[in-house]
Amino acid sequence: MYNLTVVDLSSYNTLRISAKASNLIEINTADDINKLPPENVFFLGSGANILFTKDFPGTIAKIKLSGIKVLKETNTDVLIEVAAGENWHDFVTWAVDHNLSGIENMALIPGTVGAAAIGNIAAYGGNQEDIFASLQATNIKTQKNQEFSKTDMQFGYRNSFLRQHPDYLVTSVTYRLSKTAHLNTSYHATRHASLLSTLNQINTPPFTIRHVFDAVVKIRSEKLPDPKLVGTAGSFFKNPVVSKEKFHQLKQQIPDLLAYPTEKLSYIDPEEQSEYVKVSIGRALDELGWRGKRIGNVGTFPQHALVIVTYPGATGQEVYQFAEMMRANVKKNFDINLEYEVVII
Secondary structure (H helix, E strand, O other): OOOEEEEEOHHHOOOOOOOEEEEEEEEEEEEHHHOOOOOOOOEOOOHHHHHOOOEEEEEEEEEEOOEEEEEOOOEEEEEEEEEEEEEEEHHHHHHHOOOOOOOOHHHOOOOOOOOOHHHHEOOOEEEHHEEEEEEEEEOOOEEEEEEEEHHHHHHOEOHHHHHHOOEEEEEEEEEEEEOHHHHHHHOOOOOOOOOOHHHHHHOOOOOHHHHHHHHHHHHHHHHHHOOOOEEEEEEEEEEEEHHHHHHHHHHOOOOOOOOOOOOOOOOOHHHHHHHHHEEEEHHHHHHHHOOOOOOOOEEEOEEEEEEOOOOEEEEEHHHHHHHHHHHHHHHHHHHOOOOOOEEOO
16 A cells, blocks of 8 residues: 555546646555545546546545455355456456356446446447456445345436445445356347448357357447547446437437347336337437547547547546536437436546
């Protein structure tokens, strides 16, 4: 652990935004958690889903807890505890290397395991909550450790109980993976390669866990920027949920607009789930000319309008203003209120 007075956060967030914090503490062990102040602390993993629009006048806790441990193994599945600071893609790679299924569709998502659970990530038909077993966290105000079950986490679309209660520092997440391959190749998009078609391009049936992993990596590499090379936070907005009636209205403006079922949205009454769909807002942004657009030091990725990218010199306020322009444009043309997927400070 180390302390710094007045820390430049530009190398701690994937948008590469320069901002200052009063202090930074690395959390490498459970003992380091006890040294955190009880107030004004922000937990930071890889900084892949955050926008700093201003300085943070408190302590940044950089989560670097590491380790992957098999807790229990049966003939059918394996229970694995993963430290919160582990890189998510490295964990996916570890699972695929061990021929364990359930996580291969979520390859190459930037961020840490702890952040993946808090943000309830999902991609290409794979959902973090589907393999989630439990989570360990420490309340830094009380210094008490607590286990969270799947029910306790109250998972929603890119949301969870812990996203709404930032006093908890996630220390580890336990996942249940299958020894039998349960492949999901249903992902489809109109303007980007679909999972099954990509699989057929690079391999021949019968497909394996490794094949799905490779196909997802190929798709993501082609349509999304590499955070190591480009300032980005990935998808900047959540795909909006609209009524089926609203979706049909939008289809009149955008005939190839795609929608997805809402069974993972806990805030919608189960009896009403069938009346709503989740709309692919990237396609709507394409229609409005946002793909590849640049204003000053901020723009969108040429292959994906939902992904905001930064250029040298970009400030957090510039990014926020650019995003607000996108939101206003979508509201004006489609009467949809976009919600941020990134956390804005």
